[in-house]
Amino acid sequence: MKAFAYERPATVQDAARLAAERPGARFIAGGTNLLDLMKLQIETPATLIDVNRLPLAEVTDTDDGGLRIGALVRNSDLAAHPRVRKDYAVLGKALLAGASGQLRNKATTAGNLLQRTRCYYFYDTTKPCNKREPGSGCAAIGGFNRIMAVLGASDACIATNPSDMNVAMRVLDATVETVDPQGARRSIAMADFHRLPGDTPQIETDLKAGELITAVTLPKPVEGVHLYRKVRDRASYAFATVSVAAIIAKGEGDKPKLAKLAFGGLAHKPWRVAAAEAALVETGSADAASERVLDGARGQGSNDFKIPLTRRTLRATIAEALRA
Numbered sequence: 088m089k090a091f092a093y094e095r096p097a098t099v100q101d102a103a104r105l106a107a108e109r110p111g112a113r114f115i116a117g118g119t120n121l122l123d124l125m126k127l128q129i130e131t132p133a134t135l136i137d138v139n140r141l142p143l144a145e146v147t148d149t150d151d152g153g154l155r156i157g158a159l160v161r162n163s164d165l166a167a168h169p170r171v172r173k174d175y176a177v178l179g180k181a182l183l184a185g186a187s188g189q190l191r192n193k194a195t196t197a198g199n200l201l202q203r204t205r206c207y208y209f210y211d212t213t214k215p216c217n218k219r220e221p222g223s224g225c226a227a228i229g230g231f232n233r234i235m236a237v238l239g240a241s242d243a244c245i246a247t248n249p250s251d252m253n254v255a256m257r258v259l260d261a262t263v264e265t266v267d268p269q270g271a272r273r274s275i276a277m278a279d280f281h282r283l284p285g286d287t288p289q290i291e292t293d294l295k296a297g298e299l300i301t302a303v304t305l306p307k308p309v310e311g312v313h314l315y316r317k318v319r320d321r322a323s324y325a326f327a328t329v330s331v332a333a334i335i336a337k338g339e340g341d342k343p344k345l346a347k348l349a350f351g352g353l354a355h356k357p358w359r360v361a362a363a364e365a366a367l368v369e370t371g372s373a374d375a376a377s378e379r380v381l382d383g384a385r386g387q388g389s390n391d392f393k394i395p396l397t398r399r400t401l402r403a404t405i406a407e408a409l410r411a
């Protein structure tokens with residue numbers, strides 16, 4: 088690990104200001120991703136800005152019946168929160184499907200949003216990676232790409248976003264709240280927060296330099312069965328190969344009256360297609376919905392299986408929701 092300076096600001100504004108003053112600074116929350124990357128010298132921040140003492144660990148009701156989740160709320164606490172369990176069960180289920188109990192006790196809401204890809208070649212500093220070192224190439228293309236993207240990828244990068252929480256946040260239409268070094272506050276829709284790789288895969292989110300995440304807000308709850316189905320290589324302690332976050336409200340017969348669907352493991356960001364949800368409500372057909380989700384899907388060889396696996400995972404999720 089390379090030497091770094093360490094700061095522990097007392098206010099949100101000081102944290103964002105320090106990030107602007109110290110080129111190459113990084114905020115550190117639970118540290119469960121950042122420290123691993125520092126040990127491998129994939130991230131080499133000159134300054135760590137420890138945000139753990141900032142007053143950002145509260146979960147509060149919003150005036151419009153939604154929920155405001157502070158950036159420092161730990162994944163375990165969020166999954167156990169009574170309102171998450173009652174009104175946003177898809178989020179609790181996604182969180183509990185991630186990592187391990189010990190990691191969830193440290194991992195924070197903002198840190199989970201920003202965790203970096205698990206692409207093998209991003210972690211292997213002997214191999215080219217446009218995300219780690221822009222312009223160096225992508226060893227995953229033509230390499231072993233079992234965990235890589237089948238949607239929204241580019242010639243520069245085929246990495247996926249590894250987070251379970253992000254998929255649930257996407258289906259819940261969450262909004263990310265931030266403050267910048269000048270004190271300006273901003274709300275970013277989850278749909279726009281993560282980026283597709285294009286030719287700048289190193290730019291993963293809409294955040295600007297020094298911008299600090301303060302909270303994530305959820306709109307008022309949507310009624311329906313909340314499910315998170317994660318397909319992975321081991322029953323626990325493994326990232327998703329494919330995952331589906333779903334909120335489905337039963338209608339007449341096999342046709343739901345409401346369907347919200349987001350997918351993990353397929354792309355550089357949580358994947359959501361409005362036309363797929365509309366197709367499911369109109370026809371009740373899981374396959375019609377899958378067709379819209381997978382429009383443009385392309386495997387890289389060893390990850391071709393993700394395409395039929397997504398179809399089957401969606402079919403099983405919808406069947407479970409309609410049985411509930």
Ligand SMILES: Cc1cc2nc3c(=O)[nH]c(=O)nc-3n(C[C@H](O)[C@H](O)[C@H](O)COP(=O)(O)OP(=O)(O)OC[C@H]3O[C@@H](n4cnc5c(N)ncnc54)[C@H](O)[C@@H]3O)c2cc1C
Nearest residue numbers: 116117118119120121185186194195198199201250251300
């Ligand atoms: C063995 C292992 C297995 C795992 N399995 C899973 C899994 O199955 N599913 C899953 O979803 N995750 C999994 N994870 C990932 C884990 O969920 C993340 O490491 C964790 O959520 C990151 O949160 P953190 O608070 O520790 O972030 P940190 O490591 O502290 O930070 C991560 C990034 O967020 C930035 N950051 C933190 N807070 C802020 C803020 N307030 N504003 C702006 N930037 C900020 C940091 O600068 C850094 O870039 C696993 C991790 C490990 C080590």
